[in-house]
Amino acid sequence: MGKHVSATSSMEKQYLLLRHSLFLLLVLVQVCSNLAMAGSIVKFLPGFQGPLPFELETGYIGVDESEDVQLFYYFVKSESSPETDPLVLWLTGGPGCTSFSGLAYEIGPISFEQVLYHGTLPKLLLNPYSWTKVASIIFLDLPVGTGFSYAKTAKASQSTDLQACDQTYEFLRKWLVDHPEFISSLVYIGGDSYSGITVPIVTQLISNGNEVGIDPHINLKGYLLGNPGTTAADGNYAIPFAHGMGLISDELYESLKISCKGEYQTVDPSNALCLQNMQAYNQLLDNIDHAHILEPECPFASPRPNNLFNGRRSATEMLHKKFEELKIQESTAAFTCRMDGYRLSYYWANDESVQEALHIRKGSIGEWIRCNHGLPYRISIWNSVPYHANLSIKGYRSLIYSGDHDMLVPHFATQAWIKSLNYSITDDWRPWILQGQVGGYTRTYANRMTFATVKGGGHTAPEYRPAECQAMFERWISSQPL
Structure with a gap:
């Protein structure tokens, strides 16, 4: 992967200039053909009472040479000063999880009423802690096949991580051409979980493009990531995290350290003691929700942290299953699991009236799936640290935050790779405060990187601590x- 970073030299610049020429040609063809790329304004959403009190736009933008990949987006204009507020492009993790998760469960202006499904369309409520209070946000369904994004051909449905990042960069350029009022906006790229791989790559592509003069120039200022999967070794930090949280004994922890030598994800099959210790560890953690260790353990939401990157699977992929695998049944039980809330999105997004309101193209997809892990998507990048290092050299701002009760990507792992960048600390470890209470702890570095924990937060921290995360952002x- 280091070669991809260093490729920002002559060959990559020639490649970017070629893409630039193709891009301008495509724009010219589209203008001449009157193929409007503009999205559609959504004033009403089924399940929400009355007109939306914020500006929502949805639409598709075609990418790649023949535009066989159609990327769907939700755009929410800042509720404060859209003319001067920053613009954020938000990528949800997975890979294969729709950006609607970010919109309705994390940082967007709406959320579902937390009532078990009872046969009628789920209701939508306003989220008082939406990040759109201070920023305009594009929620992008990426990669192709995610959410409402779709491919026109079988070949176009296949993608890789680097290809998806190229498509994201092309999407943003075309979106800005179509929305010239945001050309001068300060731009940030954000995401969580698996986006810890893609967001730094997309940010670097934008920076590279700006350097060689690709139009439109994007006023890139930085990026932000929540509980980001960053290296293939992240899962190794689940065991020290579990020990620190009192989930395993001192004796087992010491034996694990000695027998496994810090490698807990891919254990040598001949290492009998390590295998025995791992078995004991897994049994102790069997009924723990790894996305948030204090939440109820629910069916289909208990991945083993030592398998996060094993077998080429990501954290969110392990966490969420396809809707058809959930075996949902009518129930009068209390709303006790976050899975109950996730299920509401399937009933809502697959409703014909909802898809009509969102201006979804008929026949473009089959059943809408919140996290589609059946995508023909190939991961080749397992370490994004060199991208962070490169962006640091270029002076971009970054915010890396961690819900401190997440065992999927523990804050220990995130702090370890940040430390490996070897930047000096400019503001040492201290609490950050919200309404007189500790919201978490933070530290800043000479490379303009801020690290923050969110006290009580889980894998997608804004889900669990919305007020704290909104204030932090x-x-x-x-x-x-x-």
Whole structure:
């Protein structure tokens, strides 16, 4: 992967210039053919009472040479000062999880009423802690085949991580051409979980494009990531995390360290003691929700942290299953699991009236799936640290935050790779405060990187601590200290 970083020299610049020429040609063809790329305004959403009190736009933008890949997006304009507020492009993890998760469960202006499905369309409520209070946000369904994004051909449905990042860059350029009022906006790229791989790559592609003069110039300022999967070794930090949280004994922890020598994901089959210790560890963690260790353990939401990257599977892929695998049944039980809330999205997004309101193209997809892990998607990048290093050299701002009760990508893992960048600390470990209470802890570095924990947060921290995460984002995006 280091070669991909160093390829920002002559060959990559020639490649980017060629793409630039093709891009301008495509724009010219589209203008001449009156193929409007503009999205459609959504004023009403089924399940929400009355007109939307915020500006929502949905649409598709075709990417690649023949535009056989149609990427779907939700755009929410800032509720404060869209003319001057930053623009954020948000990529949800997976790979294969729709950006609707970010919109309705994490940082967007709507959320589902937390009532078990009872046969009628789920209701939508306003999220008082939406990040769109201070920023305009594009929620992009990526890669192709995710959410409402679709391919026109079988070949176009196949993608890789680097290809998806190229498509994201092309999407953003075309979106800005179609929305010239945002050309001068400060731009940030954000995401969580698996997006810890893609967001730094996309950010670098934008930076490279700006350097060689690709139009439109994007006013890139930085990026932000929540509980980001960053290296193939992230899962090894689940065991020290479990020990620190009192989930395993001192004796087992010491034996694990000695017998496994810090490698807990791919165990040597001849190492009998390590295998025995891992078996004991897995039994102790069998009924723990790894996305948030204090939440109820629910069916289909208990991946083993030592398998996060084993077998080429990502954290969110292990966490969420396809809707048809959930075996949903009518129930009068209390709303006790987050899975109950996730299920509401299937009933809502697959409703014909909802798809009509969102301007979904008829026949473009089959059943809408929140996390589609059956995609023909190939991962080749398993370490994004060199991208962070490269972006640091270029002076971009970054916010890396971790829900401190997540065992899928523990904050221990995130702090380890940040430390490996070898930047000096400019503001040492301290609490950050919200309404007189500790919201988490933070530290800043000489490379303009801020690391923050979110106290009580899980794998997708804004789901669990929305007020804290909204305050954290608002302070950071406005360059205020946490």
